[in-house]
Amino acid sequence: MVTAQLMVGVDATILALAIPGMTADLQLSTEAVAWVMAGYVLVAGALMIAGGRIAQAAGYARMMTLGLVTFGLASAVGGAADAGWILIGARLAQGVGAAAMTPAAMARLSAAFPGDDRAKAYGIFGMIMGSGTAIGLLFGGVLTQVSGWRACMYVNLVFVAISLVLSAFARDRVEPSPGHGRGWWGGVVLGVGVALVIQALTVVDTPGPAAALALAGIAVVGLFAATDRRAATPMIPVVLFQNATRRIAYYALFLWGIATIATFVAASGSLQREHHLAPLAVGALFLIYPAAVQIGLAIARRLCGTLSPVRSIGLGLALIGVGQAVLALSPDGVAAILAALGLMGLGTSQVMPNANSAMNQDAGPHAGVAGAVGTTLQQLGGSFGLAIPVAFAAWTTHAASVTALLLLSASLLALRQPQVTTTPIASTEPKEASA
Template identity: 35%
Template sequence: MTSTTQTCDPDPRRWRILGLVGVAQLMLILDVTVVAIALPHMGADLGLARETLTWVVSGYTLTFGGLLLLGGRAADLFGARRLVLLGLLLFTAASLVAGLAESGPVLLGARVAQGLSAAMLSPAALSLVVTTFEGEERNRALGTWSALGGSGAALGVLLGGALTAGPGWPWVFFVNAPVGLVLIVALMSQLPKQPRPATTSRLDVPGAVLVTAATGTLTYALIQAGDDGWVTIASAVLFAVAAVLYALFVARQRLAASPLMDVRLLIRRPVAAGTLLILVATALMITVFFLGTFYLQNGHGYGALVTGLLFLPVALATMVGANAVGRFMGAVGPRLLGFLGLLVAGAGMAASALWDSIAALVIGVAVAGAGTGVVFVVASATALGQIEPHEAGLASGIVSTFHEFGATLGAAVVSSVAATSIQGTDTNGFSRGFATGAIVAVAAAVLALAVTPNPRAE
């Protein structure tokens, strides 16, 4: 072990590389919440209904999450450097189209294209982080990466408020263009050249189609339940179709010559626990922002800028939670930290549900942000901490997939639970939405306590 460490000197550019790919990942995360704050204005300008506005968020995260496994596999097959640069270029172009959109279909098409390019970029960028760093430095790098994901989502609401109130909602997309171009130039000079891996494996496109179709069907069922009801024949059929498609995906992975993912990797206890935590944490995060923006703008008449400023405590609390957890991970262990983080998030959600006031909302979602910030770091460290280098792209794709599916399903569920409030009929739906988040957080906390491994004991 000592001789290997001496002969494999760390790349002196590793922290610069982390900074650059971290900004790229931050741009992808921001594109969920920076858009959430602008949804009421998009709906008013383009004449979009609740279902379409939900798909503006879920269409991006669904495509992003559904193709992430394919992107992670592509990073292993063709090289992470190539996928990062190509993904950045396509994401920049799709952002320009979204900003120029003058109709719902064009906007949704651009959001799908953004999700496609993000699916290339995100797992390849995380794969670079995992393979560039080793040992304790890898844990520090993953902590920084996770903090970007949690705090960046909250900061996106603040940025979205400023851009929507200033030059207008199209600028939540236009701002990606100069940042993307600068990152492409910088990464071309900093990332070391990578030879194309010598492999005859192929990409499992049918597998990617199956898992995306399954989650898309489930998302559609959840969104439609807000209008048609949860206990209907149509909902039952859609849920059944989603289950069948997921089963076909698993069968495909067992039979394919070059499967999209190794199912055995997903059932490893650390990976399974980490993906559960990342799914729930992201669903709770999107619940806060999706409900909060409609509550403040439609329910209380606040402008986009004031709404963004009111979410500033969420950004700060999320960063504090994500950064503080790294100091206690070794002493306390991920199991207890994940359990406590989810309980704190649930308590914040409950406060927002029980008291209908601006102060209760701001304090409650800030507390929830601190809890989810803890869970994001615990999830990434648990799922990726013991991954071998040759599995880095695939494991990163799995973790990122569940992150985006969490956002997709979270937006769909709360959109339906709070449908009457989002449409302006009453305000009771907001309380129901936050109460649903609190119940999910507490249930997930109990489950996490049971399934999260304890490295010290093992």
């Protein structure tokens, strides 16, 4: 599960350091580059809940195998692409594979760790998702320096092969629930709506088409929300959002996606463009982020129990927000970029494990969906974070300032959250297998 999920996280950013060579080789426009980067996380996030529904019906091991094969084939096609549209299509197909894999992996973890170790397993799983994006920059730097941008796509074949072999020997067994496969198409509708909004952001310099796309996207998302709320077994149960702690966890994951992935891409481009650093050197500099994550985790273990999960999330959001403020003040300064990465790593160490724990706490029969919704929001945040700088290319500093304000506001909300005892959600429908 960790090997597959590391690949999913790595591919959010592995092409960031390859953008100059990739753009020159395939003659990509700014909008096309945005879709190469954002299309993957957009599709992965938008289809995640639908992937969980189908996995429940078809079987988790089978769905994970299908996702791995899809991811591998898409990576091979993307590595051999001789036109921008082929690479974009391959990245979208990678997103489909990720959407199939991740819910199945989470369910298989639940089956493999049914007791007290489950929280630890989910914590490792969440941190892999949080650190994989930074590790992707290191991989991307090494591969781009040594073999060129195409190697960043082909390397996924190694991940896929290892995951398939290990998956074949895994002993977890989860019985499928055929009835839960109904209504999976709603996730596709949600994905279409969000994609229209993202496309509107990438063409904001032409107000007419941008406004039309945005309105169409909002209408489609609204249609999904209205129909899903009336469904007998909704894909996103409204009851999940009635818990204040879970709402904060969801908001934190969404803001984490907006801040981190966009920062990694922008900072890597700045270090190459403004400071003329080689991709390998840039990738090495980004190691400060996972190092800061580990330092933050070590500090949290020493202070075990001092802060509640919600307060830890608030502290983490504040650290990431300060990192964004530092970038806003000096977006191209090497010292500022390194300081921001360190602060964001420390913040991630508090946000990711606590948010992953909080969103599943007291979810009752909706525990599987609660986790899938959080992962979806995290991925969608990343796609919005990548699209917004394209929309406001002349005001990227202000975009970082706005992100900082959002993070700091969310931090205050979390820190002021009263500590209350929550009641597990009662079952109102057939029990779900954790997905």
